[in-house]
Amino acid sequence: MGPGPISADPRVLRAMSAALVGQYDPAMTGYMNEVMELYRGVFKTQNEQTLLIDGTSRAGIEAALVSLVEPGQKVLVPIFGRFGYLLKEIAGRIGADVVVREKEWGQVFTPAEIESAIREEKPHLLALVQGDTSTTMNQPLEEIGALCAAHGVLFYTDATASLGGNDFRADEWGIDAATAGLQKCLGGPSGSAPITLSDQAVDVIRSRRHVEEGIDDGSTGQGVRIASNYFDLSQILDYWGPARLNHHTEATSMLYGARECARLLLAEGMDNAVARHALHGRAMAEGLKGLGLTLFGDTAHKMNNVVAVHIPDGINGDAARAAMLNDYGIEIGTSFGPLHGKVWRIGTMGYNARKDAVMLTLAALEQVLRTGGVTVPASGGVQAALEVYGA
Numbered sequence: 001m002g003p004g005p006i007s008a009d010p011r012v013l014r015a016m017s018a019a020l021v022g023q024y025d026p027a028m029t030g031y032m033n034e035v036m037e038l039y040r041g042v043f044k045t046q047n048e049q050t051l052l053i054d055g056t057s058r059a060g061i062e063a064a065l066v067s068l069v070e071p072g073q074k075v076l077v078p079i080f081g082r083f084g085y086l087l088k089e090i091a092g093r094i095g096a097d098v099v100v101r102e103k104e105w106g107q108v109f110t111p112a113e114i115e116s117a118i119r120e121e122k123p124h125l126l127a128l129v130q131g132d133t134s135t136t137m138n139q140p141l142e143e144i145g146a147l148c149a150a151h152g153v154l155f156y157t158d159a160t161a162s163l164g165g166n167d168f169r170a171d172e173w174g175i176d177a178a179t180a181g182l183q184k185c186l187g188g189p190s191g192s193a194p195i196t197l198s199d200q201a202v203d204v205i206r207s208r209r210h211v212e213e214g215i216d217d218g219s220t221g222q223g224v225r226i227a228s229n230y231f232d233l234s235q236i237l238d239y240w241g242p243a244r245l246n247h248h249t250e251a252t253s254m255l256y257g258a259r260e261c262a263r264l265l266l267a268e269g270m271d272n273a274v275a276r277h278a279l280h281g282r283a284m285a286e287g288l289k290g291l292g293l294t295l296f297g298d299t300a301h302k303m304n305n306v307v308a309v310h311i312p313d314g315i316n317g318d319a320a321r322a323a324m325l326n327d328y329g330i331e332i333g334t335s336f337g338p339l340h341g342k343v344w345r346i347g348t349m350g351y352n353a354r355k356d357a358v359m360l361t362l363a364a365l366e367q368v369l370r371t372g373g374v375t376v377p378a379s380g381g382v383q384a385a386l387e388v389y390g391a
């Protein structure tokens with residue numbers, strides 16, 4: 001019950017144990033096309049170029065940034081938690097001229113703040129995390145795409161922590177590039193990074209295409225050649241497209257897992273999945289309050305799938321986490337940076353966004369707190385959660 005990775009859905013693990021085929025097997029090219037269509041549903045997009053990057057979530061981030069940003073181009077990163085610093089670091093490594101704006105942890109940016117930063121900096125690309133698990137905050141994105149379009153700025157977002165558990169609309173919100181990972185609300189293991197790219201993003205990428213071998217139409221782009229082979233989206237698009245460029249050996253088991261994650265989510269319905277995360281996230285948050293604990297941050301902008309809660313006085317946070325794990329087999333999260341030692345982060349995401357998981361976690365935590373000498377209100381956390389469930 002941490003902030004990710006989470007327990008994978010058993011159906012996803014089962015799908016991953018299917019027999020392997022290589023990427024040129026007709027069955028596999030069929031699966032690849034199917035995965036593209038499934039993830040269009042997950043991202044709520046018509047983008048043709050919607051596919052998987054093999055690697056953990058940051059493989060998707062690196063592929064997007066190294067392919068969309070040339071050295072020297074300006075990237076604006078509004079930072080409200082640890083993963084904003086990751087975007088800054090990756091953009092810096094690829095030679096971008098990186099400028100940032102920072103928010104106190106536990107808060108999000110207003111659209112007006114982002115617009116004024118865009119006006120001041122005139123970046124080539126805005127890189128913005130949607131849900132940052134380090135603070136549990138969910139940055140509203142609805143208005144950002146229109147601001148970027150009005151100023152001729154490409155808009156990239158890291159939706160790893162939020163996709164599937166919080167509203168996300170790539171097309172409606174004008175997002176040019178978004179990436180994710182399986183190990184949060186998508187309910188799978190880490191190791192595959194879904195990505196979607198707008199036509200405008202694809203134009204930028206194709207302008208940087210410099211393929212010297214393989215199935216090549218001979219075209220060489222005008223833009224600066226992408227400084228990574230593995231993350232060269234101009235080649236990866238052709239690998240996933242009809243050209244079937246021989247780029248890398250498909251991570252077949254991961255593709256099976258990613259396909260099952262999306263299939264299950266779409267069978268449930270994306271809006272239903274978001275509502276499920278909202279319900280169990282609310283039950284967890286109310287349950288923690290019922291234990292007499294205080295939630296961290298601007299809870300009006302909290303992600304549905306994770307909550308940060310202040311560690312009560314007199315309790316050693318790591319010892320309590322160890323007791324949760326050793327006595328009850330339940331993992332809850334520690335925290336980073338300015339929040340280290342101050343808050344626990346408890347997830348209700350993917351396969352763990354379930355009533356029984358919420359109730360067991362609250363009951364176990366109550367026992368750990370009592371053993372640690374904390375006075376817990378008589379009504380307790382389980383009762384507070386039950387009220388959310390309408391019992």
Ligand SMILES: *Cc1c(COP(=O)(O)O)cnc(C)c1O
Pocket residue numbers: 004056057058059083129131132133134158159160161181190
């Ligand atoms: C969890 C998380 C990641 C994880 O990246 P990995 O490469 O899969 O470890 C990236 N971005 C955000 C916003 C996250 O919450």
